[in-house]
Amino acid sequence: MDPHLLRTFVTVARHESFSVAAHELGYTQSAVSQQIAALEADLDVLLLRRRPVVPTDAGRRLLEHAGAILLRLDAARADVRRVSGGQPVELRVGISPMADSGRLVERLVEVQRSMPRVAVTVSACGADEVAAGVARGELEIGLVDGVTAPSDPLRVVELGTFTTVVVSESPLVVVLPRDHPLAARGVLRLSDLADARWIDAPGAAVPLARLRVVADGFRSGLRYDGAERSVLLAMVAAGGGLAVLPAPVAREGVAAVPLAAPALVHRTELVHGSLTGPAAAIVAGLGFGVR
Structure with missing residues (x-):
């Protein structure tokens, strides 16, 4: 299954419009129609009804898988870039609203002072958004929080081969x-x-x-x-x-x-992929135990 075709299908289904999806993706409407037809031919099933544009039963089932498939592809691409790339000039960190962020913020300030050419950006968003941002390579480090049983993991989006570090409970x-x-x-x-x-x-x-x-x-x-x-x-x-x-x-x-x-407990966890440069310095200086 071609991931480019899958991404086009998800976009059309989300907007319920070929023209709006074409505008977002930067394609012509004809190109979007051809990509959907190619995906349907590959799977040998109708995925979208055209008037109105709504997923068929098979299309809805594919949508259940599509988000995780595309996220894992983005995560793999980002992880390869992290391993092979040079030292970044920007450090992007995501923090969910109720996360225990005190120690991380202190460490961010310390590292930014020691590496003044590195631009540090901190974004506040939901735990799932932070986790997905780390997976896609949009964030180098994420701090997520949530409520769980003491022995259970937090319920955030699946990250694949990422490291999770308990910050506090x-x-x-x-x-x-x-x-x-x-x-x-x-x-x-x-x-x-x-x-x-x-x-x-x-x-x-x-x-x-x-x-x-x-x-x-x-x-x-x-x-x-x-x-x-x-x-x-x-x-x-x-x-x-x-x-x-x-x-x-x-x-x-x-x-x-x-x-x-x-x-139940409230837990804060640090999530990250392969670390280099400033991000590695941040995590190394925190002293949290890896789970």
């Missing part, structure tokens, strides 16, 4: 208004809180979708699409709802009660 706490009836409890269980009103803040707290995996309920009150913890805590203090956050949490007007069950 923190217990979780339930954050409530100081005057909430449960604020004086020594510990709380998620099953006791399923009927409470929650703030859905996927960038600043444990996402409600993750909590619903381990317990029923969790109706959303307010939604916060930002990543500033101070804003979220102000919403909790005002009675907007509850939230689950990594410890520690300190703010006037809120209480942070340890989460006893289920057994």
Whole structure:
């Protein structure tokens, strides 16, 4: 299967338009049509209906595989470039919103001072985006975070032959208004809180979708699409709802009660491929243990 044809198919399916896909890819519409026809001939199956442009059952099944296939190809290409290339003049780092980034940021500053010609760029985005950016070679280093059982890996996109380094693990706490009836409890269980009103803040707290995996309920009150913890805590203090956050949490007007069950932790992990130059210096100086 030609990966160029597969990428064209994914683009057409995403836009549900041959003309829009052609504009994005820099081809003529006729060239895009020919590439889709060539892929269908190779697989001997119709992948897209033309009016309207929607995937067939076979097309939808191919789309389930296509993302992982293209990501692995991008990862292989990026890894080869890293091994064979010279020292980069730019160091690109991705950090997910709730990652424990203190030690990495300190090390970035140290290395940038010792290598002033290296431009350091830090981007904030979701954990899956960071991991995919590292895999594609768009980022040299990624810092991802998430909630998991103590013995389980984080649920991020598959990276293939990449190195994962544990940076930190923190217990979780339930954050409530100081005057909430449960604020004086020594510990709380998620099953006791399923009927409470929650703030859905996927960038600043444990996402409600993750909590619903381990317990029923969790109706959303307010939604916060930002990543500033101070804003979220102000919403909790005002009675907007509850939230689950990594410890520690300190703010006037809120209480942070340890989460006893289920057994979950907030983990930050460093991910990278083959390292050279400034990226290698960063990781070597951190002193984290490789998993």
